[in-house]
Amino acid sequence: MKRRIHIDLLLNSEAAADKVLTLILDKIAILDTFDVLTSGKIYGMLNLLQGSSTQTRFNNPLDADILRDFVVGLWTTGALASKILARSRIALHTCSHDEINIQPCIEDNVLVK
Numbered sequence: 001m002k003r004r005i006h007i008d009l010l011l012n013s014e015a016a017a018d019k020v021l022t023l024i025l026d027k028i029a030i031l032d033t034f035d036v037l038t039s040g041k042i043y044g045m046l047n048l049l050q051g052s053s054t055q056t057r058f059n060n061p062l063d064a065d066i067l068r069d070f071v072v073g074l075w076t077t078g079a080l081a082s083k084i085l086a087r088s089r090i091a092l093h094t095c096s097h098d099e100i101n102i103q104p105c106i107e108d109n110v111l112v113k
């Protein structure tokens with residue numbers, strides 16, 4: 001079982017999306033990931049670490065919380081907070097997709113700005 005995080009952020013500009021994506025990827029780079037998928041961004045929406053057929057998971061489940069807290073920090077305080085819009089969403093679940101008996105993905109920690 002691996003801890004998985006799914007981040008969907010709404011940004012008010014493409015420049016803000018680029019900045020947030022860079023910050024998040026820099027943070028991920030220092031965490032203990034099992035696998036990472038970045039599905040990219042479109043204007044006004046940053047889809048990071050998502051995909052129903054792909055998995056983005058952490059070897060250390062605490063690292064998922066660290067990334068969650070980092071993103072909450074971005075949308076709460078600092079220069080980017082006002083650029084990350086309401087309805088931005090972070091969801092976590094414990095993922096069984098690498099197990100023999102795959103269970104449905106059930107989010108157990110969801111934050112919505």
Ligand SMILES: [Zn+2]
Nearest residue numbers: 094095096105
């Ligand atoms: Zn899952």
